[in-house]
Structure formats: C-alpha cells, structure tokens
Amino acid sequence: xxxxxxxxxxxxxxxxxxxxxxxxxxxxxxxxxxxxxxxxxxxxxxxxxxxxxxxxxxxxxxxxxxxxxxxxxxxxxxxxxxxxxxxxxxxxxxxxxxxxxxxxxxxxxxxxxxxxxxxxxxxxxxx
Numbered sequence: 140x141x142x143x144x145x146x147x148x149x150x151x152x153x154x155x156x157x158x159x160x161x162x163x164x165x166x167x168x169x170x171x172x173x174x175x176x177x178x179x180x181x182x183x184x185x186x187x188x189x190x191x192x193x194x195x196x197x198x199x200x201x202x203x204x205x206x207x208x209x210x211x212x213x214x215x216x217x218x219x220x221x222x223x224x225x226x227x228x229x230x231x232x233x234x235x236x237x238x239x240x241x242x243x244x245x246x247x248x249x250x251x252x253x254x255x256x257x258x259x260x261x262x263x264x265x266x
Contacts, residue, residue: 222257
C-alpha cells in the first residue's frame with residue numbers, strides 16, 4: 140500500500156483524517172471508522188499500521204545511499220524492513236532515547252542506532 144492508499148484508509152470525510160501520533164500510535168480523533176480489522180490504536184499504533192500495509196521488501200530500499208534523506212515514518216519503515224525490528228522495540232528505542240521526529244539521512248540513522256538491535260544488518264545493507 141502506498142502513501143495515497145494509506146491516506147485514504149485513514150480518511151474520515153473528504154477533508155478530515157484520523158490524527159495519529161507517530162510515536163505512540165494513539166489516535167487523536169473520536170471517529171475511528173476506516174481502521175482495518177485487528178488494528179488496535181493503543182497497541183502497535185500507526186507504525187504497525189504503516190509496517191503491515193507496506194510490502195516490506197528490502198529491494199524497495201536498494202536505491203538509497205548514505206546521503207538519502209528519509210522522513211521519520213519512512214526511516215522507521217526502512218529500518219524495520221531491513222532489520223526485522225519489532226514495533227515494540229522500535230517505539231521503545233525512540234521513546235527511551237528521546238528521538239525527535241524529523242527527516243534524517245541513512246547515515247544519520249546508522250549513527251543514531253549504533254550498538255542497537257539491527258544496526259549491523261542495516262549498516263551492511265548500505266555498504
């Protein structure tokens with residue numbers, strides 16, 4: 140599922156979308172229709188939804204270089220896809236380390252995750 144399809148999934152009305160916190164996955168809207176069966180906004184949240192609806196194909200990231208810039212959401216998806224990191228571990232890493240939600244280069248992600256789960260395989264993928 141691409142970003143356009145994801146946006147449609149989270150659409151409530153023509154101009155209204157569910158507000159989802161990209162760190163803890165909490166939904167900031169009382170109207171939760173359009174959420175797929177099995178999606179629990181308090182467990183897994185937004186990052187799990189993005190991960191589950193994407194192809195999770197490592198080849199999708201082969202065109203990236205160390206200087207490629209990824210959005211926060213794309214960074215999470217890329218890291219989880221390449222390393223197999225789980226949503227809980229990813230959320231815990233982000234929260235425990237006070238990671239600010241912003242765009243980063245692949246090299247910055249490598250440096251940020253040094254000595255953390257999956258860093259070796261993530262680094263190897265881009266070398």
